[in-house]
Amino acid sequence: MTSDAISKSLERGRRRAPTWVMPATIVGMAVIDGLAAIFSFTLAFYIRESAPLLSETAWAWSKEFVPYSGVVFFLVFIRVAANAQQRLYRLHGSFSYLDQIVRIFKATVLASLSAVAFTFMFRGGTAFREFSYSRGVFLIDFFIALILYSAIHLGFRLIQSQIRNRGYNLIPTLIVGTEQEAESTVKELERERAIGYRVVGIVTTNGDGPSDVCGVPVVGAVDKLSDIIRDVGAQEVIITDASLPSDFLFETMMHIGRRQKVEFRLAPSLLNMLPQKTSIEQVGILPMLRLLREPLTDAERIIKRILDIVVAGVCTVVLSPLMLVIAVLVRLESKGGVFFRQERVGMDGRIFLCLKFRSMRADSDDEVHRETYLKNIQGDATANVGDERAPVFGKVKDDPRITRVGHLLRRTSLDELPQLLNVLKGEMSVVGPRPPIPYEVEAYEAWHRKRLDMKPGITGLWQVSGRNRLKFEEMVRLDLYYIENWSVLLDLKILLLTLPAVFRGDGAK
Numbered sequence: 001m002t003s004d005a006i007s008k009s010l011e012r013g014r015r016r017a018p019t020w021v022m023p024a025t026i027v028g029m030a031v032i033d034g035l036a037a038i039f040s041f042t043l044a045f046y047i048r049e050s051a052p053l054l055s056e057t058a059w060a061w062s063k064e065f066v067p068y069s070g071v072v073f074f075l076v077f078i079r080v081a082a083n084a085q086q087r088l089y090r091l092h093g094s095f096s097y098l099d100q101i102v103r104i105f106k107a108t109v110l111a112s113l114s115a116v117a118f119t120f121m122f123r124g125g126t127a128f129r130e131f132s133y134s135r136g137v138f139l140i141d142f143f144i145a146l147i148l149y150s151a152i153h154l155g156f157r158l159i160q161s162q163i164r165n166r167g168y169n170l171i172p173t174l175i176v177g178t179e180q181e182a183e184s185t186v187k188e189l190e191r192e193r194a195i196g197y198r199v200v201g202i203v204t205t206n207g208d209g210p211s212d213v214c215g216v217p218v219v220g221a222v223d224k225l226s227d228i229i230r231d232v233g234a235q236e237v238i239i240t241d242a243s244l245p246s247d248f249l250f251e252t253m254m255h256i257g258r259r260q261k262v263e264f265r266l267a268p269s270l271l272n273m274l275p276q277k278t279s280i281e282q283v284g285i286l287p288m289l290r291l292l293r294e295p296l297t298d299a300e301r302i303i304k305r306i307l308d309i310v311v312a313g314v315c316t317v318v319l320s321p322l323m324l325v326i327a328v329l330v331r332l333e334s335k336g337g338v339f340f341r342q343e344r345v346g347m348d349g350r351i352f353l354c355l356k357f358r359s360m361r362a363d364s365d366d367e368v369h370r371e372t373y374l375k376n377i378q379g380d381a382t383a384n385v386g387d388e389r390a391p392v393f394g395k396v397k398d399d400p401r402i403t404r405v406g407h408l409l410r411r412t413s414l415d416e417l418p419q420l421l422n423v424l425k426g427e428m429s430v431v432g433p434r435p436p437i438p439y440e441v442e443a444y445e446a447w448h449r450k451r452l453d454m455k456p457g458i459t460g461l462w463q464v465s466g467r468n469r470l471k472f473e474e475m476v477r478l479d480l481y482y483i484e485n486w487s488v489l490l491d492l493k494i495l496l497l498t499l500p501a502v503f504r505g506d507g508a509k
Helices: 003-012 023-049 064-085 095-121 135-165 179-191 222-232 244-260 298-333 367-380 404-412 419-425 438-442 448-455 474-486 488-504
Strands: 171-177 199-204 214-220 235-240 263-266 278-283 285-289 339-345 349-355 429-431 455-461
Touching: 023 064, 023 135, 064 095, 064 135, 095 135, 095 488, 135 298, 171 179, 171 222, 179 199, 199 222, 214 222, 214 285, 222 244, 244 263, 298 349, 298 404, 298 419, 298 429, 298 488, 349 419, 367 438, 419 455, 448 474, 455 488
Parallel strands: 171 199, 171 235, 199 214, 235 263, 429 455
Antiparallel strands: 278 285, 339 349
16 A cells, blocks of 8 residues: 555545535525425415415414414424435435435325324314314325425435536545456446545455556555555445455454444445345254245236336337337438348247337348457457447447438437337337347357346346446346346336436447
């Protein structure tokens, strides 16, 4: 561990806000939430009762609003408390907009139910025991509060993301692992700054190596981890090497974590993660972990099929005018059919014809793509037709076969819209692994073929996690993780993340 490496590490972590900014921001958010609670309830009262809030003869509440006045003050407290309980004021670390929406909904429901219980149980003490409170006021208040808090907190997260993207207020983070593991983690955290981390140094676990990884200095070896954390001022440590002794990690966490409040996170390979669909059974006196043999049960297959039919059916109807326009543009630019039909490998190795809007000239040869993708499967460095900062795997560089309309269709993924018909026919799913070409599957290793255990999808975890920026084996790991951890909620999350990925042109080059 050299002083030069430590200096570079400290320099990378300097762009941070003063210590008072976070507490002040949290207080400001709580005050805004309190004011929003007052505004929401008083507006709900006015809409439902059409009565004034204030007296016309004195500085006081109107006689119509007096029974509700105690509810307002209770709502200020309970809404702020519910938001805090749902961790809406947690500003450190990563977040997702979908998770924020779920938390806002839970907090709003909890506070509204608490307000109703408070009102109808206590009736304002003894003063309004005979008064009949309007349930409509509370119902309207719930919907106004839900919209209001969603706008406030999602707007705040958007501002926070913009600040983070400019390199400010990121958590100084150390990566512990081998060079290869550290490189992939650094690239992802640097690419997605909005999640809130700045990697200030690499701690190696495989002996001597380079002086830096992707521009991040290597600050020492793992046996000096405690000293390194203290020297560089790291607030989070991400362990990417699952082979580190658990005793060593425990001692380091106890020694450093309690004194400096450092967070430790484990980021093992997806293949080392146990699937969620497990059950614990006892065989004799031994506890056994049983893994489900099939990715989906019969009931889950039915649920997923129903979801596919509903989503594909609605999208086909809604997007049919757009598909007609695309078909005309494809036909006008070059000779040939509107659709491109290609053999793909589906679930359990079944071959089907995958439909796409034609994005190439009709007489194009697939040999160049075959060679490129086989290199990608084999992990050949030349498979990257981009650069180190913006890699692109599995694509032909400056492909002369693609038409002008085809470039636009591929960049926006609109060429894949006809696959909605494959979904309706039952050959594909809306969400699932990427459908491979037969010559790809011929080059697979045994564990790669596990991704054929589920129907291929129009979109999937790979598509929303980086697409062609990811190497082939990273794509396979994501597909296997999806298969082992499938749920309706996971499919919905992927669908919600697909549109932002399309608008970014996420690797579809």
